[in-house]
Amino acid sequence: MTCFTCIEFYGTKSIGSGLKGCNTFLTGSTNLKKSAVSDHELSKAHIDATANTAAKCSDSAAIASSQAGKAMLSLHLSERQRLMHLFRNAHAVGKKGRPITDYTWLCNVTEANGVDLG
Structure with missing residues (x-):
C-alpha cells in the first residue's frame, strides 16, 4: 500500500533526516492495519505533502480569478x-x-x- 500524495510530493526529493524510515508509504507498506494508515495520515511528512498539494491547486485557481491574473491573461x-x-x-x-x-x-x-x- 502506498500514499499517492506522498509519492507525488517526495518523489524526487529526499525526506529530512528526522523522517527517514518513518514513511513506509513511499516504498509500499505491507502493514494493512487501520492504525498504520491513521498514523501515516497524522505524520508530519504526510501533512506537509498534503498542504503543499492543496496550495498548488488553490494557487492556480486564485491567480486566474484575481484582477491581476485576468489582466495578465488579457x-x-x-x-x-x-x-x-x-x-x-x-x-x-x-x-x-x-x-x-x-x-x-x-x-x-x-x-x-x-x-x-x-
Whole structure:
C-alpha cells in the first residue's frame, strides 16, 4: 500500500533526516492495519505533502480569478514578454543590491541584445 500524495510530493526529493524510515508509504507498506494508515495520515511528512498539494491547486485557481491574473491573461504575448524582461531586470537590480540607476543601464544592455523593451 502506498500514499499517492506522498509519492507525488517526495518523489524526487529526499525526506529530512528526522523522517527517514518513518514513511513506509513511499516504498509500499505491507502493514494493512487501520492504525498504520491513521498514523501515516497524522505524520508530519504526510501533512506537509498534503498542504503543499492543496496550495498548488488553490494557487492556480486564485491567480486566474484575481484582477491581476485576468489582466495578465488579457495581455498579448509580446506585451507579456516585454513585461517579463522588465521585471527580470528590476529583480536583478534589487537582488544584487545595485542602485536604481543600474536598472536603466541593464535595460539598455537588454535592448542591445536584441530584446524589444518598447
